[in-house]
Amino acid sequence: MYVESLRGRDIKVYLFGKQIQNPVDHAIIRPSINALKATYDLAIEDPDLATAWSPLINERVNRFLHIVESPEDLVIKNRMQRRLGQITGTCFQRCAGLDTISVLHSITYDIDQKHGTVYHQRYLNFLKQAQQHNLIIGAGMTDPKGDRSKRPSEQSDPDLFLHVIKRTKKGIYIKGAKAHMTGGLNSHWICVMPTMNLSEKDKDYAVVGMIPAHAVGITHIYGRQSCDLRALEEGDIDKGNAKFGGQETLVIFDNVFIPWDHVFMDGETEFAQDMVSRFTSYHRASYVCKTGLGDVIIGAAATIADYNGAEKASHIKDKLVEMTHLNETIYSSGIASSYEAKKLPSGIYKNDEMLANICKHNVTRFPYEISRLAQDLAGGLMVTLPSEQDFKHEITGPLLEKYLQGKASVPVEHRARILRLIENMTLGRNAVGYLTESLHGAGSPQAQRIQITRAMRVEEKKDFAKRIAGIQID
Ligand code: SF4
Numbered sequence: 520m521y522v523e524s525l526r527g528r529d530i531k532v533y534l535f536g537k538q539i540q541n542p543v544d545h546a547i548i549r550p551s552i553n554a555l556k557a558t559y560d561l562a563i564e565d566p567d568l569a570t571a572w573s574p575l576i577n578e579r580v581n582r583f584l585h586i587v588e589s590p591e592d593l594v595i596k597n598r599m600q601r602r603l604g605q606i607t608g609t610c611f612q613r614c615a616g617l618d619t620i621s622v623l624h625s626i627t628y629d630i631d632q633k634h635g636t637v638y639h640q641r642y643l644n645f646l647k648q649a650q651q652h653n654l655i656i657g658a659g660m661t662d663p664k665g666d667r668s669k670r671p672s673e674q675s676d677p678d679l680f681l682h683v684i685k686r687t688k689k690g691i692y693i694k695g696a697k698a699h700m701t702g703g704l705n706s707h708w709i710c711v712m713p714t715m716n717l718s719e720k721d722k723d724y725a726v727v728g729m730i731p732a733h734a735v736g737i738t739h740i741y742g743r744q745s746c747d748l749r750a751l752e753e754g755d756i757d758k759g760n761a762k763f764g765g766q767e768t769l770v771i772f773d774n775v776f777i778p779w780d781h782v783f784m785d786g787e788t789e790f791a792q793d794m795v796s797r798f799t800s801y802h803r804a805s806y807v808c809k810t811g812l813g814d815v816i817i818g819a820a821a822t823i824a825d826y827n828g829a830e831k832a833s834h835i836k837d838k839l840v841e842m843t844h845l846n847e848t849i850y851s852s853g854i855a856s857s858y859e860a861k862k863l864p865s866g867i868y869k870n871d872e873m874l875a876n877i878c879k880h881n882v883t884r885f886p887y888e889i890s891r892l893a894q895d896l897a898g899g900l901m902v903t904l905p906s907e908q909d910f911k912h913e914i915t916g917p918l919l920e921k922y923l924q925g926k927a928s929v930p931v932e933h934r935a936r937i938l939r940l941i942e943n944m945t946l947g948r949n950a951v952g953y954l955t956e957s958l959h960g961a962g963s964p965q966a967q968r969i970q971i972t973r974a975m976r977v978e979e980k981k982d983f984a985k986r987i988a989g990i991q992i993d
């Protein structure tokens with residue numbers, strides 16, 4: 520069982536200035552584990568959605584470990600992501616690992632074709648194990664990057680990008696860090712990979728390898744989230760979403776060993792750019808996950824309108840329509856990108872790059888507007904509501920019950936719970952997942968604009984216009 524598999528590991532984790540001996544039962548960490556566990560539970564509850572047949576091991580496997588065999592596979596993946604967003608209301612942390620597996624299929628194949636290496640077979644061997652044991656793979660992509668005007672090999676501290684520091688007969692040793700690692704310590708394995716295009720001089724930075732998340736030399740430093748200390752409070756109302764949360768860690772790799780069997784790139788700098796752009800093609804369409812969160816927040820906004828007795832007001836209905844329009848626009852660009860997937864030489868399908876970037880670019884904007892509208896419908900009480908303890912207090916409790924009533928038929932506690940959920944998703948812990956991760960995860964907005972610029976074929980479009988306007992084209 521997944522949660523049990525995380526116990527008893529000698530994993531080094533720091534949170535609030537202390538080393539955490541038992542992360543699994545830590546009140547701040549556990550909701551993030553619950554969110555990942557939902558990916559296992561859904562596979563049992565809805566196998567058509569969350570599992571697939573793997574020809575690699577001739578068994579059904581969790582869809583988060585499945586090699587994409589068709590555009591339809593990608594569309595079902597998107598539906599599964601939306602569903603998991605609806606269930607958890609947060610980041611369930613497993614998609615970056617899936618998108619890593621997907622990109623490695625074609626990249627290892629392409630490198631082997633050019634260099635006669637054996638990366639693809641190593642990758643398939645690893646993947647079989649991962650499928651058999653239903654493992655979580657964390658994606659270690661984002662280096663700290665230091666001075667953005669300098670290449671990896673030009674940084675004043677060479678470790679600001681993760682790199683190979685030693686090679687032996689048995690394997691390689693790496694040093695550096697990966698930032699913002701989604702589900703870092705909830706993963707069984709971490710795949711490190713380059714974060715940007717590399718030049719010949721950056722050879723030691725062109726490294727891809729799989730490492731156990733608890734390997735010797737790895738330290739996880741837990742990222743704080745807004746209102747995270749509420750997890751330590753008694754009661755569940757003020758938490759807004761008491762069961763589920765996201766997780767990002769800064770992962771330090773100090774002289775970490777990777778045996779050759781788990782090395783999938785070492786020095787092939789010319790493939791780094793392709794690796795990043797193929798990864799983003801998959802991952803930026805994965806951000807349809809946020810439409811599941813959007814469904815939750817639209818539901819919360821509609822519920823609070825009911826509780827306030829405002830559900831029939833035409834402007835309320837119109838705001839719900841607006842929220843839905845924005846949410847479905849994200850979804851449509853994501854699944855369009857999946858339907859337009861094309862087969863690569865290795866046999867795997869890859870999302871349409873332009874539409875994946877459009878999907879993610881929509882995600883950098885629309886959840887903010889959806890959140891604004893949810894806060895509009897929630898009213899100011901969302902941020903002036905007294906604490907759960909005051910509701911339970913013998914003097915203040917009855918006063919709050921009397922004066923914070925909306926519709927008489929609705930318990931005041933229900934009203935408080937929905938307001939806290941909207942607070943959680945737009946200001947609190949899961950605003951990390953719904954807002955800031957939507958902005959910066961899978962690349963900040965400018966990264967999409969660069970790729971849109973590259974792919975927008977404006978010269979061809981000028982010709983369309985000129986032809987119709989009767990301007991001669993040379
Ligand atoms: Fe998956 Fe979305 Fe979390 Fe990325 S942000 S891991 S796509 S749930």
Ligand code: FE
Pocket residue numbers: 615701956960961
């Ligand atoms: Fe992410």
